Amino acid sequence: MAPRSSHSLRCCPCGRRLGLLGTRAAALLRLRPSKASGAGPSDPEAIMERFHPRRPDWYQELYAKVLKKCMRSYEAKVAAYKAKLFSQLTGKSKKILELGVGTGANFKYYASAVDINVIGVDPNKKMEKYAQAAAVAAGLPLTNFSFMQGVGESLPVGDDTMDAVIGTLVLCSVTDIDMALKEIKRVLKPGGLFLFIEHVAAHDGSLLRCMQSILDPLQQFVSDGCHLTRETGKLISEAGFSSVDLNMTVLSSLSLIGPHVYGIACK
Numbered sequence: 001m002a003p004r005s006s007h008s009l010r011c012c013p014c015g016r017r018l019g020l021l022g023t024r025a026a027a028l029l030r031l032r033p034s035k036a037s038g039a040g041p042s043d044p045e046a047i048m049e050r051f052h053p054r055r056p057d058w059y060q061e062l063y064a065k066v067l068k069k070c071m072r073s074y075e076a077k078v079a080a081y082k083a084k085l086f087s088q089l090t091g092k093s094k095k096i097l098e099l100g101v102g103t104g105a106n107f108k109y110y111a112s113a114v115d116i117n118v119i120g121v122d123p124n125k126k127m128e129k130y131a132q133a134a135a136v137a138a139g140l141p142l143t144n145f146s147f148m149q150g151v152g153e154s155l156p157v158g159d160d161t162m163d164a165v166i167g168t169l170v171l172c173s174v175t176d177i178d179m180a181l182k183e184i185k186r187v188l189k190p191g192g193l194f195l196f197i198e199h200v201a202a203h204d205g206s207l208l209r210c211m212q213s214i215l216d217p218l219q220q221f222v223s224d225g226c227h228l229t230r231e232t233g234k235l236i237s238e239a240g241f242s243s244v245d246l247n248m249t250v251l252s253s254l255s256l257i258g259p260h261v262y263g264i265a266c267k
C-alpha cells in the first residue's frame with residue numbers, strides 16, 4: 001500500500017538537505033523513515049524489530065524521562081479537551097487498551113472509574129515505571145493495570161476484546177498508521193470506542209505546513225519517530241469505523257504541533 005503520510009520537502013530546497021540529515025540520524029538510531037506494509041510476523045521480537053527497531057537503552061530512558069518532565073505545559077494546554085473527551089467514556093467501558101501509553105499522562109482523566117482494567121501498550125519498556133506510578137496516583141490499582149511491551153501495528157490482545165482504545169499523540173509515531181488503525185478496529189468489541197487526540201499536518205500550502213515538512217526529519221530524530229506531517233484525521237475517517245466524530249483545533253501556542261484532531265470513532 002502506498003504511504004499516505006507525507007514527508008514531502010517540496011516547498012523549500014534546503015528541506016532536501018535536512019531530509020538527508022534526518023535519514024542519517026534515523027539510521028544512527030535505527031528509526032524506520034517509511035511505513036511498512038503487509039502482514040507482519042507473529043514472533044513478538046520480529047514484530048518489534050520491524051515496527052520499532054530497538055533503540056539504545058540510554059535513548060529510551062532519556063526519552064521517557066524527557067516525556068515525563070517536558071509534557072507538563074502541553075498537558076495544561078490540552079486539559080480541557082481531554083477532560084471533555086474522556087468524560088464520554090461510558091460506565092460500560094471496563095476493558096481499556098491505551099496505545100502508546102507512555103508515562104500514563106491520561107490516567108488521571110479516566111482510570112479512577114471503578115472496576116476497569118487497563119492495558120498500556122508501548123514499545124518503550126522504560127515507560128513502564130512512570131505509567132505504573134501514574135496509575136497508582138490516579139487510583140487505578142496495579143492489579144488492574146498491565147503494561148505490555150508492543151506496538152500498535154500488532155496489538156498483543158485478541159479480536160473483539162476491548163470496550164475502548166485510547167490513543168493520544170501516538171499515531172504520529174507509529175511506523176504504519178494504516179496497520180495500527182486496523183489493529184484498533186480488530187481489538188475493539190462491536191460498538192467499542194476509539195478515543196483520540198493527535199497533532200497533525202497544517203493546511204496544505206500554509207507556511208506552517210512548509211515548516212513542518214522541513215523540520216519533520218529532525219522531529220523524528222529527537223522525538224522517537226514522531227512525524228509532523230501526518231493527515232491522521234483523514235486516515236481515521238477513512239479507516240472503516242461505523243461512525244467518527246472528528247474535531248479539529250489549532251493550539252497556536254504549540255507552533256509546529258499546533259494543529260490537532262480529537263474525537264471518538266465507534267467500531
Ligand SMILES: C[S@@+](CC[C@H](N)C(=O)[O-])C[C@H]1O[C@@H](n2cnc3c(N)ncnc32)[C@H](O)[C@@H]1O
Pocket residue numbers: 051052067071099100101102103104105106121122123124127150151152153167168169170173174175224225
Ligand atoms: C509522544 S509519546 C505520547 C505518550 C502518551 N500517549 C501521551 O499522550 O503522553 C508517543 C508514545 O508512542 C510510543 N510509540 C512509538 N511507536 C509506537 C508504536 N509503533 N506503537 C505503539 N506505541 C508507539 C512511544 O514509545 C511513546 O510512548
